[in-house]
Amino acid sequence: MTHFRRWRFATIDRLCTNSLLSATTLQLPRNLVPGVDLMRHVAIAMLLLTANARATTVDPTADIRDDLFDIATGTVVTGSSAPCSWCEPYSPGSTNPEAALGGARQFFFSDRFGVGTRHHIDFQTPEPRTVYSIGLQAAHDGSLGRDRRARGFTVFELWGDGVMVYELETANPYGSTAAPPNSHFESDDDGNEFYLLADLPVPVTATEWRAVFVQAGDIHRGHANGPRIYELNGFGFRTVVPEPSALALVCTVIAACCRSRD
Numbered sequence: 001m002t003h004f005r006r007w008r009f010a011t012i013d014r015l016c017t018n019s020l021l022s023a024t025t026l027q028l029p030r031n032l033v034p035g036v037d038l039m040r041h042v043a044i045a046m047l048l049l050t051a052n053a054r055a056t057t058v059d060p061t062a063d064i065r066d067d068l069f070d071i072a073t074g075t076v077v078t079g080s081s082a083p084c085s086w087c088e089p090y091s092p093g094s095t096n097p098e099a100a101l102g103g104a105r106q107f108f109f110s111d112r113f114g115v116g117t118r119h120h121i122d123f124q125t126p127e128p129r130t131v132y133s134i135g136l137q138a139a140h141d142g143s144l145g146r147d148r149r150a151r152g153f154t155v156f157e158l159w160g161d162g163v164m165v166y167e168l169e170t171a172n173p174y175g176s177t178a179a180p181p182n183s184h185f186e187s188d189d190d191g192n193e194f195y196l197l198a199d200l201p202v203p204v205t206a207t208e209w210r211a212v213f214v215q216a217g218d219i220h221r222g223h224a225n226g227p228r229i230y231e232l233n234g235f236g237f238r239t240v241v242p243e244p245s246a247l248a249l250v251c252t253v254i255a256a257c258c259r260s261r262d
Helices: 005-017 037-054 097-101 245-262
Strands: 076-080 119-138 154-162 163-169 181-184 193-215 227-237
Touching: 037 097, 076 097, 097 227, 119 154, 163 193, 193 227
Parallel strands: none
Antiparallel strands: 076 119, 119 193, 119 227, 154 163, 154 193, 181 193
16 A cells, blocks of 8 residues: 555645636726736746645655555565564564565665665566655654664655666755656645655666665664665656646736737
8 A cells, every 4th residue: 555645745736726817707997007017917827836846746646556566556666675573573564675666664774784784675566667756754763862873864866777866865854855847845844744745857667676765874873774764656647847827817917918019
């Protein structure tokens, strides 16, 4: 089952569907100052387009078949770095890397390695699948006075058929992470949680996949150092794109401004 927390992006979804952004309801003044007001309204339209360009279009009612990486669709884990050696009794299923692909609630990498360790999960889809965008959820142990780097990672990489197709550097705490272009990132108030939707630079078709997480915490800073991954998702559609309504809005603003000058 998928655990993707789409409610995290509810505010952005409302921005997409808000009727105030609809081109059919846009009201512009008839007496515009040539040049000045024209550029002002075009600028407003572009700002709205920019806002919508950062909006997720993931359907909140979509089922697990939308996740191309989910084990329920036939994806199998073919290998991984060592899991946490003591976590299973406290979080059942968390030492099986399938947990990061729609299995149990979370997956913990081993705590026996130091900062900079490249942990990985290798998985294979039953046939070549074309991925346009990804979702990634994670969390570190930064609350309750614990080391902000515990259970965290500083770099995430996605590889498809031996080629790196996506890379992201994170901040610690996660809350300061800067979302790259064509992506949307959120965290909680403490900056401990990591929620990312990102379009890949180009769609990628592959069968053999690898997710890499570079460890943030050092082995000498407590016993919970291996990264914690909630879930990695792959989507066959873009999740952060300019909405058609926004593009129509820009055209409508420009046309209305031009008509007002006649």
